Amino acid sequence: MARIKTEKNISRKDVIVTKAAALFREKGFKAASMRDLAESVGVEAASLYNHIKSKTELLHELCFGVANRFMQKIDEIEAGPGTAIExxxxxxxxxxxxxxxxxxxxxxxxxxxxxxxxxxxxNFQNQRRIYRKRFAAIIENGIRNKEIKKIDAPTAVLIMLHAVSGIESWHRSTQKISAESLEDNMITILVGGLVNR
Amino acid sequence: MARIKTEKNISRKDVIVTKAAALFREKGFKAASMRDLAESVGVEAASLYNHIKSKTELLHELCFGVANRFMQKIDEIEAGPGTAIExxxxxxxxxxxxxxxxxxxxxxxxxxxxxxxxxxxxNFQNQRRIYRKRFAAIIENGIRNKEIKKIDAPTAVLIMLHAVSGIESWHRSTQKISAESLEDNMITILVGGLVNR
DNA sequence: CCACGAAGATAACATTTGTTAGTTAAAATT
DNA sequence: AATTTTAACTAACAAATGTTATCTTCGTGG
Incomplete structure (x- = not known):
């Protein structure tokens, strides 16, 4: 009986959640079966249920883990110093x-x-809606004091968020530019599209 | 026995494909069942198979229908006149x-x-890869003759394509700006992020 | 008006799926 | 070393899924 290997401070549940992320990413949530997941973890499907309540719980963990990180960050940025563009x-x-x-x-x-x-x-949809509004509010501030072009702020937010998700393609491409220059390029284009001059 | 209603030049298969598009969009391909589709068409699940070969065939039709339209358009634009930015x-x-x-x-x-x-x-992945390369080539032309900032062209393509897919959120939002001003805003930001000045 | 083909319904199928129950082995604690 | 707790396994389930075979009904062209 080969147990799930764990390192310090990493529970078996964490291992499962991480493997689930990889699998859900690859196949999609619906198409990924618990038997697929079990195989990738190195265990029988039923054994997973010693650590998790359900397949959907895995999705909760992933979605809210990410959502919380973003919420925390926007709290920090809103409160902190800097121009709208910054x-x-x-x-x-x-x-x-x-x-x-x-x-x-x-x-x-x-x-x-x-x-x-x-x-x-x-709950998730709400958080998402609120997050986008706060993002849009930052942009609207920038428009008011002429830092940013007169554009529709929600549209700008929508462009930013979806553009970022294009990094998926970067991950999959065989000849990647470096992560740093990917970041710089994206900033150049996206922020460059906002600034007023 | 309620038949599938058809108008002129619209086959029953077309009706099914269209309904499938709506359903797949809403639930995702895997989560949408043939019984769901049947209900939305107004018929029993098995009856669908008088018109289509399989569930996946529906996906083929949709994917390649769209892919072909884009390929045709890029042919036209490449061959036509205009600067890179245009x-x-x-x-x-x-x-x-x-x-x-x-x-x-x-x-x-x-x-x-x-x-x-x-x-x-x-096949689809190939077409996609080729399309993006052609898109990137247009941008690279623009960079060479200084119309466009010195950026990584594939990254720019990735941003453009994914940003556009954000229109999904626009469709779902309750208070939409008009389609025209959505288009103009997107062009302003995205093209504005490319031009060299 | 009748017959034939198109398009529908019903029933059933083999798989696949998420999950539970019960049991055994390994680790942790005493 | 003994015991308790944790985590694995096997077996099985009910439900859902895509699809096929068979039969019935409708609409249209001769």
Whole structure:
């Protein structure tokens, strides 16, 4: 009986959640079966249930883990100093880094949240809505004091967020440019599209 | 026995494919069952098979329908006149309009192509790769003759394409700005992020 | 008006899926 | 070393899924 290997401070549940992220990313939540997951963990499917309550619980963990990190960051940025453009850039860099470093979780959270079930679903949607409004508010500030072009702020937010999710393609491409220059390029184009001059 | 209603020049298969697009968009390909589809068409599940070969065939139709339209457009734009920036703008406007007008098909093609099976899968991936290279080539031209900032062209493509897919959120939002001003805003930000000055 | 083909319904199928119950082995604690 | 707790296994389930075979009904062209 080969047990799930664990290192210090990493529970077996954490191992499962991480493997689930990779699997859900690859196949999609619905198409990924618990038997697939079990195989990737190195255990029988039923054994997983010693550590988790259900398949959907895995999705909760992933989605809200990511959502909370973003919420925390926007708290920090809103409260902190800096011009509107600087704040947008900070937030954007955070998004980009998250998508580079925690690719699988962020991607899954972004694409598969539809398969959450209530009350988690509405909860997640709410958080998302609020987050975008706060992001838009930063941009609107920038528009008011002429830092930023006169554009529709929600549209700008929508562009930023979705553009970042394109990093998925970067991960999969065979000849990647470096992570740093990916980040810089994205900032150049996206922030460059906002600034007023 | 309620038959599938058809208008002139619209086959029953077309009706099914269209309904499938809406359903796949809403639930995702895997989560949408043939029984769901049947209900939305107004018929029993098994009856669908008088018109289609399989569930995956529906996905083929959608994905390649969309892919072909984009290929045709880039042919036209490449061959036609205009500066690099103008060509990028044309292509971008086409993407935006497709996402606005044929929301469901385009969205499904974009998100669900993973569930195609070979040889369709590799075929689709190839087309996609080629399309992006051609898009990138247009941008590289623009960089060479200083119309466009010195950026990584594939990254720019990735941003453009994914930003456009954000129109999904626009469709779902309750208080939409008009389609025209959505288009203009997106062009302003995205093309504005490219131009050299 | 009748016959034939198109399009529908019913029933059933083999798989796959998430999950539970019951049991055994390994680790941790005493 | 003995015992208790944790985590694995096997077996099985009910439900859902894509699809096929067979039969019935409708609409249209001769």
């Amino acid at each position: 704040k947008v850039e900070k937030l954007l860099r955070f998004h980009i880094n998250e998508m580079i470093e925690h690719y699988e979780e962020v991607y899954v959270s972004d694409r598969e949240w539809k398969h959450l079930s209530d009350p988690y679903l509405s | 060509k990028v703008e044309k292509l971008l406007r086409f993407h935006i309009n497709e996402m606005i007008e044929h929301y469901e098909e385009v969205y499904v093609s974009d998100r669900e192509w993973k569930h195609l099976s070979d040889p369709y899968l590799s």
